[in-house]
Amino acid sequence: MRLYSKEKIQQVIQLNSKVITEVESAFTALQTKKVTMPPIMRIDIPASNGEVDIKSAYVEGYDSFAVKLSSGFFNNPKLGLPSANGMMILIDTTTGEPKAVLADNGLLTDIRTAAAGAVAAKHLSREDSRTVGIIGTGSQAKYQLEALTNVRPIDQVFVYGRNPERALQYKALIEKTFDLRVDVKETPSEAVSNSDVIITTTPATEPVLKAEWLHAGQHVTAMGSDAQHKQELENDVIKKADLVVCDVKEQSMMLGELRTVSNKEILDQVHELGEITSGQKPGRSNDQQLTICDLTGTGVQDTQIARYAWELLNSKEDDSNE
């Protein structure tokens, strides 16, 4: 068994169209293959304002699967440390032997989460989407944008963050890193109303996106809520949408934006992203639809990205042995 550091992993993996295709195939597998995905194991450490989550998924026929530990300790910033930590352990499905510990410190989660956003945008946003409105200024605000540019011809970003200084830092970072123009907006409605694609990436516990700001033809990816106390979308957003999609319905109803939806008719019409990537259900079918995708994060994405990272790490070692 090998231990790979974040630095090693960073050298081999990029947030490119190949990674997005990998994550897309994970969603397809979720619908077309037999997948064992146990409920998330969660350990809360209230004294440190922390939590550790453990996720896993086995896809029948795959020769390995991942177990992921990820943590958020929200007193860390005061200690000068990042709040997130994490690692993935890749296990051989023939023998149970651990093949590798990927001490990626959350990098692979960031990548697979952003890639899922791109998969949603690829199937649900208008093909000519040029503008994106982002609510939130954290690390996913950057990763989601980077992933989106792989599937849509984005050239203009509108960003809103509660903390104006962090929004300006975000603008500086994006304009330095990518060939994109970023306008910081003073209200979320301004970031939303003129955007083809909207991404909410906040830890909000009260809705940050209102239905009245939305109009025909837009696509919204909400990826912030992944716990019972979180919510980014006003209920009316779901009601107003023509097409509502999520990664895993059961999970979205427990931890995501479907948690507060009680209308059975609406719930019955929600598609899972894998139904669309596999072709079982249509994605966007015209330019007038308002589409929504709620992402809560799934173990099958972790298994896919861990397998892919390990493949890249191995092929790099093969190269250097030549």
Added chain:
Amino acid sequence: MRLYSKEKIQQVIQLNSKVITEVESAFTALQTKKVTMPPIMRIDIPASNGEVDIKSAYVEGYDSFAVKLSSGFFNNPKLGLPSANGMMILIDTTTGEPKAVLADNGLLTDIRTAAAGAVAAKHLSREDSRTVGIIGTGSQAKYQLEALTNVRPIDQVFVYGRNPERALQYKALIEKTFDLRVDVKETPSEAVSNSDVIITTTPATEPVLKAEWLHAGQHVTAMGSDAQHKQELENDVIKKADLVVCDVKEQSMMLGELRTVSNKEILDQVHELGEITSGQKPGRSNDQQLTICDLTGTGVQDTQIARYAWELLNSKEDDSNE
């Protein structure tokens, strides 16, 4: 974060009275401290006749806790590989940072499981116990015996295994390693009837121990059943016992020997081992009691042994730096 191999861990930890005291304190903590111990996460890989279990426990006030992966892949022996694999990840409870990966390959589980047997024997068997009957010839048959000799003056072992050849191998191994006499018995009843302490350590799915073989003064530790399809003790064994103890009642009722017990009166009288180690309930109170302890394995043992192993590994490094 450091990765420690089984070889490194083996150099620092022994199955001695210190380890047994550590595991005893884990059971006490389970009763006297606030412990977060989520249900076991289990992933089955039927195609390989395999399973991966994930356990964890956080004890309030501890500065670290463990997440354990353990697997059993029962086609492995045909491939010339051991069926068990495993590792523990020790996580800092202040920051969530992984402190160490203990790639112990099941060694620490073997040690903490056997140590729990010794804790049970210390509180439940007669102090003058000299003879032990062991049903089963696997690795725990050795570890349980080794642990027991730390707490009781054992000098005679009776062993029964379904496979006579493996029973002879066990005899040879034990007599070579310890100052003990081992008699291989042809029936389980012969191994049981003249023993002060009885240990069942099998993956049996049908009872291997009958009530009619037992008599006053004996103590039985059943540590084989840890899944819904396993059972080592005939129901009448529980009925006949004067004192029934288990590690975690809820778990034993799901995965252990209490699973098939429906008599509420009997269930109400079952003690948890931590109630006895903490002094809340009495252990054996006279030489005539027939006592039973069912062990299914708990995350808090893993947290305790991982913390202890890490402490030993660190103090060894400190030594070598001097």
